[in-house]
Amino acid sequence: MGDLARLLKESWTLVEEHQDKVAGYFYARIFLSHPALRDLFPVHMDVQRSRLLNAIVTAVQTLDDPEKFDEYLKALGRDHKKFHVEPEHYEVVGGALIEAMRAHAGEEWGVEYDQAWADAYAVIASRMIAGADADTNPPYWYAEVVAHERRGRDLAVFTVQPMQQLEFRAGQYLSIECTKYQPRLWRTYSMANAPRRDNTLEFHVRSLGAGWVSSALVRRLQVGDMIKLAAPMGTMNLDRRSTRDAVFIAGGTGLAPVKSLLEELTRYNRTRWVHVFFGAKSRDDLYDLADLNRLAARYPWLSVVTACSEDPTFPGEQGNISDVVARYGPWNNHDFFVSGSGPMVKSTLKTLAEMQVPSVRIKYDSFTDMN
Ligand SMILES: Cc1cc2nc3c(=O)[nH]c(=O)nc-3n(C[C@H](O)[C@H](O)[C@H](O)COP(=O)(O)OP(=O)(O)OC[C@H]3O[C@@H](n4cnc5c(N)ncnc54)[C@H](O)[C@@H]3O)c2cc1C
Ligand code: HEM
Numbered sequence: 001m002g003d004l005a006r007l008l009k010e011s012w013t014l015v016e017e018h019q020d021k022v023a024g025y026f027y028a029r030i031f032l033s034h035p036a037l038r039d040l041f042p043v044h045m046d047v048q049r050s051r052l053l054n055a056i057v058t059a060v061q062t063l064d065d066p067e068k069f070d071e072y073l074k075a076l077g078r079d080h081k082k083f084h085v086e087p088e089h090y091e092v093v094g095g096a097l098i099e100a101m102r103a104h105a106g107e108e109w110g111v112e113y114d115q116a117w118a119d120a121y122a123v124i125a126s127r128m129i130a131g132a133d134a135d136t137n138p139p140y141w142y143a144e145v146v147a148h149e150r151r152g153r154d155l156a157v158f159t160v161q162p163m164q165q166l167e168f169r170a171g172q173y174l175s176i177e178c179t180k181y182q183p184r185l186w187r188t189y190s191m192a193n194a195p196r197r198d199n200t201l202e203f204h205v206r207s208l209g210a211g212w213v214s215s216a217l218v219r220r221l222q223v224g225d226m227i228k229l230a231a232p233m234g235t236m237n238l239d240r241r242s243t244r245d246a247v248f249i250a251g252g253t254g255l256a257p258v259k260s261l262l263e264e265l266t267r268y269n270r271t272r273w274v275h276v277f278f279g280a281k282s283r284d285d286l287y288d289l290a291d292l293n294r295l296a297a298r299y300p301w302l303s304v305v306t307a308c309s310e311d312p313t314f315p316g317e318q319g320n321i322s323d324v325v326a327r328y329g330p331w332n333n334h335d336f337f338v339s340g341s342g343p344m345v346k347s348t349l350k351t352l353a354e355m356q357v358p359s360v361r362i363k364y365d366s367f368t369d370m371n
Contacts (some may be wrong), residue, residue: 003012009061014101014108015101016104022053022104023053024106025100026100027096030092053326056097056121060120060121074127075186075233076131077132078129080132081137081140087370098114098117102114138164141163141227142229143227144163145222147223148221148222152284152287155285158202159201169232170191170230170238170261174232176189176228176229179225183219186230188233190204192260193259194263203256206218238265243271243272244272244335245274246333246334247325247336248275248277249322249325249367250279250338251279251345253346255292256339258337261293270301275328277328279307279308279309280307307319309321321346321348331355331357337363341366343368
């Protein structure tokens with residue numbers, strides 16, 4: 001471990017136990033010295049009190065080699081435009097972070113820790129600012145909801161029409177703010193279509209328990225409402241030069257980016273066999289099966305396998321989708337695309353590793369934490 005990384009880790013252990021207090025102090029410091037910054041943050045800070053603080057601490061500690069994370073940091077800086085973050089805010093936030101830690105660390109805190117955090121933060125901030133500066137996109141796009149269909153209790157498929165051209169690649173995702181119902185809360189959702197001439201975008205959203213943004217998108221959003229969209233991100237794209245057959249593995253609404261990639265393939269593919277594995281707990285959660293079957297009937301290169309893990313009378317495959325994929329192997333020479341919840345992606349990656357699939361052939365997006 002380098003000296004800087006050691007100092008950062010060592011100093012964090014002094015405050016780790018008091019994270020809540022550190023977070024409270026951090027935000028109080030920012031909002032007292034710069035009251036206008038309060039408007040950048042969500043109304044209910046209690047639900048995600050330490051979201052930004054955690055994000056910065058994780059970034060500073062894990063990105064001790066900023067060179068390696070240059071692209072990620074530039075994208076993060078571009079993405080911060082949606083929060084109305086300006087370059088001068090970085091100094092305020094960095095100062096508050098160090099003061100909050102110093103105030104709670106006790107006597108063991110030393111000047112070398114101040115310096116280590118200031119140095120690491122400055123490098124990261126400068127890359128984020130450079131990313132934002134170089135970006136020619138608007139901070140966000142307004143889009144009108146033009147269709148909204150409930151598919152069961154927890155799920156909605158909806159289409160929006162951005163007010164200005166929004167360019168993206170099939171397989172990407174972007175952050176959505178459900179402006180009318182949950183202002184200033186942004187969450188990421190994958191586009192479920194390839195770029196279209198009419199510029200519309202489709203999303204598949206499952207509401208998660210008391211989830212703030214997903215439940216508003218599923219239960220409250222209506223045709224005619226406006227939402228905000230931030231710049232597209234993500235690298236789960238098709239390589240048009242690849243001649244390998246492809247395997248798509250989706251859990252639940254992880255189907256969204258898979259549909260996007262399939263729509264792109266329908267425009268040019270003649271030579272690659274494409275296998276889709278779509279899994280969910282019960283048949284009601286296979287919310288888009290009719291459309292998948294329609295695609296499979298129309299394109300002879302496409303096959304679809306469905307599986308349920310908790311629906312013993314389901315007539316398709318039984319079990320976790322990763323096990324089903326393994327049963328259909330071997331998959332010696334394929335490109336893989338995996339998307340869904342953290343646990344689903346994690347177990348699929350494990351299965352693929354066991355089947356000796358080289359990791360360079362696998363692209364994935366995990367919707368939740370994989371730990
Ligand atoms: C790259 C990427 C793409 C994504 N694409 C999609 C997509 O196309 N469709 C889609 O529906 N979602 C997608 N997600 C997930 C989405 O971004 C949100 O995480 C999700 O909608 C929950 O947000 P929320 O505001 O409703 O919940 P939050 O307010 O963030 O969380 C509320 C509560 O729900 C709990 N919770 C959060 N996640 C889960 C979970 N998986 N299971 C059980 N409880 C949970 C939390 O513990 C918390 O207590 C994607 C995520 C990523 C990272
Ligand atoms: C090194 C500097 C910074 C890093 C690494 C960083 C990183 C992040 C990350 C990763 C998130 C997403 C958190 C999540 O979705 O879970 C986030 C959210 C956010 N950031 Fe930053 N950020 C930095 C600086 C700033 C600055 C200077 C501001 C300006 C005030 C800012 C304002 C915000 C806001 C408003 C959110 C949303 C918070 C929320 O939803 O509660 N960030 N930041």
